[in-house]
Amino acid sequence: MTAPVTVDAPPSPLTAERLRLAYDDRVIVDRLSMAIPAGRITVIVGANACGKSTLLRGLARLMKADEGSVLLDGQDIHRRSTRDVATRLGILPQQPIAPEGITVSDLVGRGRHPHQRWHRQFSVDDEAAVMTALDATGTTDLADRAVDELSGGQRQRVWIALALAQGTPLMLLDEPTTFLDLAHQVEVLDLLAHLNETEGRTIVLVLHDLNLACRYAHHLVAMKDGAIVAEGLPAEVITAELVAKVFDLHCHILDDPLTGTPLVLPVPAGHRGAA
Amino acid sequence: MVAPAVAVRRRDRVLVLRSRRLGWSTRVHGRAVVVGLAALACALAVFVWSLAVGDFPIPVGEVIATLFGGGSRSTRFIVETLRLPRGLTALLVGAAFGLSGAIFQRLARNPLASPDIIGVNAGAAAAAVFVIVIVHGTSAQVTFGALAGSILTALAIYLLAYKRGVSGYRLVLVGIGVTAMLGSVTSYLLTRAEIFEAQKAVVWLTGSLNGRGWEHVRPVSLALLVLVPVTIAMARHLRVLELGDDTARGLGLRVERSRSVLLLAATALAAIATASAGPVGFVALVAPQVARRLVGGRSLGLLPAAAFGALLMVAADLVGRRLFAPTELPVGIITAILGAPYLLFLLARANRVGADA
Numbered sequence: 001m002t003a004p005v006t007v008d009a010p011p012s013p014l015t016a017e018r019l020r021l022a023y024d025d026r027v028i029v030d031r032l033s034m035a036i037p038a039g040r041i042t043v044i045v046g047a048n049a050c051g052k053s054t055l056l057r058g059l060a061r062l063m064k065a066d067e068g069s070v071l072l073d074g075q076d077i078h079r080r081s082t083r084d085v086a087t088r089l090g091i092l093p094q095q096p097i098a099p100e101g102i103t104v105s106d107l108v109g110r111g112r113h114p115h116q117r118w119h120r121q122f123s124v125d126d127e128a129a130v131m132t133a134l135d136a137t138g139t140t141d142l143a144d145r146a147v148d149e150l151s152g153g154q155r156q157r158v159w160i161a162l163a164l165a166q167g168t169p170l171m172l173l174d175e176p177t178t179f180l181d182l183a184h185q186v187e188v189l190d191l192l193a194h195l196n197e198t199e200g201r202t203i204v205l206v207l208h209d210l211n212l213a214c215r216y217a218h219h220l221v222a223m224k225d226g227a228i229v230a231e232g233l234p235a236e237v238i239t240a241e242l243v244a245k246v247f248d249l250h251c252h253i254l255d256d257p258l259t260g261t262p263l264v265l266p267v268p269a270g271h272r273g274a275a
Numbered sequence: 276m277v278a279p280a281v282a283v284r285r286r287d288r289v290l291v292l293r294s295r296r297l298g299w300s301t302r303v304h305g306r307a308v309v310v311g312l313a314a315l316a317c318a319l320a321v322f323v324w325s326l327a328v329g330d331f332p333i334p335v336g337e338v339i340a341t342l343f344g345g346g347s348r349s350t351r352f353i354v355e356t357l358r359l360p361r362g363l364t365a366l367l368v369g370a371a372f373g374l375s376g377a378i379f380q381r382l383a384r385n386p387l388a389s390p391d392i393i394g395v396n397a398g399a400a401a402a403a404v405f406v407i408v409i410v411h412g413t414s415a416q417v418t419f420g421a422l423a424g425s426i427l428t429a430l431a432i433y434l435l436a437y438k439r440g441v442s443g444y445r446l447v448l449v450g451i452g453v454t455a456m457l458g459s460v461t462s463y464l465l466t467r468a469e470i471f472e473a474q475k476a477v478v479w480l481t482g483s484l485n486g487r488g489w490e491h492v493r494p495v496s497l498a499l500l501v502l503v504p505v506t507i508a509m510a511r512h513l514r515v516l517e518l519g520d521d522t523a524r525g526l527g528l529r530v531e532r533s534r535s536v537l538l539l540a541a542t543a544l545a546a547i548a549t550a551s552a553g554p555v556g557f558v559a560l561v562a563p564q565v566a567r568r569l570v571g572g573r574s575l576g577l578l579p580a581a582a583f584g585a586l587l588m589v590a591a592d593l594v595g596r597r598l599f600a601p602t603e604l605p606v607g608i609i610t611a612i613l614g615a616p617y618l619l620f621l622l623a624r625a626n627r628v629g630a631d632a
Binding site: 016050057060061062064081083085086087089090091092093095096097098099100101102103106110111114116118119120121122126127146166202231251 | 291292297298300302303304381384508511514515517518519521522523525526527528529535571572573
């Protein structure tokens, strides 16, 4: 389905070099190096508490590195002004907070903050970016509704619209499908794949569902205990041995009949002997 | 000269004002403007009325004439020397409390976060009672002590609540703890006081506008003159801060710096207001909530909250003055009678919402 990342691929817009991230004394990510491929969808997977969300926060400069560095377009991300970074890289945290009673268009409009100044609070560009973001996420009809009234799937699309309105070539999303039913998970991922395809945005996702990760990732990163165990094309990365190692799960790997990507089939306890 | 191209967004009821030539643009929330101006008009009407009524009633027409330089010598004395400074102090202190409360509630994302609950007022109270009872200070010294006390308390709360940034939740909890501690300090000081000083201290603690002169008007108006523009300039940051620290950082906001400036402005407003009128309860809590309910979720409602604070304060002071005239009730008693049921309503509602979640 996807071509492998070749040597003459465009340079990575976001890299980590021997990155070490810790909360106080607890080291979560230890000397991790990675390069996010440009114009691709990268999905980070791993068991709970493997450090994938922490890594995403580190890549988005929400956390300072204890050691090593994150380079955005080749420059140390903490050396650049945070507003400057915000025009290049957008981050949607796991549980963003919508103020009580806020409307969809107001919330999405706040994504324009890095482009605004005290004397330029809502330019023609801002308005156009908000309209485009609402349109791309199919939330134009919801523009005047209060965010608290929306369903989980609608709300998630609104948050993605905020990230879109920010207008960054790089988008990082931490588990954008959590708390959504399967139909809405697919809807959100289809939207992100569409944005990647049509606008060439580089997207980095943390996902829980391995099968969906395999379907949507161009580049899959498997993490365990704060380190990368394997990365590359989903078909190359996902093997029964790797899933056993990373998730501590017995499984069979099939070819997805629809997409040809790996399909992970967990083996229930009663069938272990047969497998 | 500047002809901004005014575009009206129909469905949003938001006015977008732009000037292409200056590269300037801003948004105005129609409903916030209407609600704010209506509250301000009411506050001014009650204010003028409060200048008219009293032991020597003066017709409203004559009050207005006096304000614009007319009137007889006696009406000038009664209006300009006796009633005007008190009325103005009420308006300005109310506006300061309202604005301060609105900032605190937005920052903490909690309708219960207001300077009277998170300990700023308790600091002012403990310091003022200390000055009255132990130092036997003058009224100016009491005012200064209250100012210092509230700013030091706010600083202590901020430092105690600091842990990789300040969350609204921790701020409220630490504030409640510090308030309880300072409350016991105040109580202890009162047990050591002579009866006359104790009475003076208790009146101060209730919050009173009795005998306010021009020396009380000046500091509050100066504070508002500086801090209202600061608040308006920071409103843009507050809108992003509300989305949570990670989102705000992701949008390029220097979160700790913006929050510190906003906290400092809100604290200074509450501190000056408290120093001028005593820790008048509930105005900072109730005014932003009323404004928010009427303005809706589209606007931060900072200036409407200030207008409602002014209205609440000037009306409460008028009621306190006239209800049992010639005996005066301190304004703090009236705001408590009005505000306490509202606080109970908020708590009951928060409880229900919490139970649902």
